[in-house]
Amino acid sequence: xxxxxxxxxxxxxxxxxxxxxxxxxxxxxxxxxxxxxxxxxxxxxxxxxxxxxxxxxxxxxxxxxxxxxxxxxxxxxxxxxxxxxxxxxxxxxxxxxxxxxxxxxxxxxxxxxxxxxxxxxxxxxxxxxxxxxxxxxxxxxxxxxxxxxxxxxxxxxxxxxxxxxxxxxxxxxxxxxxxxxxxxxxxxxxxxxxxxxxxxxxxxxxxxxxxxxxxxxxxxxxxxxxxxxxxxxxxxxxxxxxxxxxxxxxxxxxxxxxxxxxxxxx
Numbered sequence: 001x002x003x004x005x006x007x008x009x010x011x012x013x014x015x016x017x018x019x020x021x022x023x024x025x026x027x028x029x030x031x032x033x034x035x036x037x038x039x040x041x042x043x044x045x046x047x048x049x050x051x052x053x054x055x056x057x058x059x060x061x062x063x064x065x066x067x068x069x070x071x072x073x074x075x076x077x078x079x080x081x082x083x084x085x086x087x088x089x090x091x092x093x094x095x096x097x098x099x100x101x102x103x104x105x106x107x108x109x110x111x112x113x114x115x116x117x118x119x120x121x122x123x124x125x126x127x128x129x130x131x132x133x134x135x136x137x138x139x140x141x142x143x144x145x146x147x148x149x150x151x152x153x154x155x156x157x158x159x160x161x162x163x164x165x166x167x168x169x170x171x172x173x174x175x176x177x178x179x180x181x182x183x184x185x186x187x188x189x190x191x192x193x194x195x196x197x198x199x200x201x202x203x204x205x206x207x208x209x210x211x212x213x214x215x216x217x218x219x220x221x222x223x224x225x226x227x228x229x230x231x232x233x234x235x236x237x238x239x240x241x242x243x244x245x246x247x248x249x250x251x252x253x254x255x256x257x258x259x260x261x262x263x264x265x266x
Contacts, residue, residue, distance in 0.1 A: 005033040007069045008186060011056060011092065012036055012076030013049075016147050017107060020179035021073055022049060025186075037065045037076070054090035066099035071186050073105045082122030089126035093133045103190050104137040106130055106183060110171075110196050112141070114240035117232050136190035142178050143171040143198040143243055146256040153212045159221070162213055164205045166225040167237040172208070173199035173249040174256060182246075198243030200252055201246070208253055215257040 012018035013036035035050045042051030045094020078084040112120040
């Protein structure tokens with residue numbers, strides 16, 4: 001008798017991380033019924049996914065998406081509004097409990113206990129809600145993605161120099177590798193707080209910027225350090241955003257830049 005596919009719902013399934021998780025789940029030889037929750041309509045080509053339109057912050061469309069779901073992988077995020085981040089998490093947890101979800105997985109960020117960044121406070125509040133919900137869960141904290149730093153440096157393309165915050169350190173990790181790990185966690189029993197996942201190297205932001213300009217840059221601009229005041233900047237200078245004991249990623253920053261530069265040319 002054929003085994004019924006396991007229904008897994010991915011929120012944020014069109015984003016940097018969520019889209020990668022959806023692709024991996026869809027390639028598992030029919031073992032998974034992949035559901036995607038998004039605020040937008042389904043694309044013309046769904047690649048075998050079941051698409052559900054809903055709004056996490058408003059709490060609309062969630063009940064239908066969660067009906068019969070075994071596992072939720074919550075990747076949707078609202079970086080511009082910590083309150084909306086918390087509302088989205090609370091609404092999803094409430095409906096997931098009603099639906100009898102057996103594994104709730106949340107992607108979070110290393111150091112949110114110590115870095116008083118508003119968005120990080122929202123993520124930490126969602127973690128606390130997960131613990132209070134009683135749902136079997138797995139929370140994975142990772143360091144910053146290569147893709148995020150790429151975007152940040154790209155915002156200064158018109159500048160005559162690359163501005164970087166003085167004294168900051170990062171441990172960038174590949175979104176592809178995080179997606180692979182989250183799919184593995186989805187196949188396992190709930191782990192509570194999973195072991196943090198970091199990139200292969202702890203790097204000063206100046207060196208990351210210099211590599212960006214050497215590989216991607218057209219003008220070979222200099223890097224200029226900008227001192228930043230405040231508790232959030234102090235936390236980044238202290239390394240609170242790092243996981244040096246867990247260099248789990250394999251792709252380095254330079255490997256990512258070379259690969260993505262080649263993809264852009266193709």
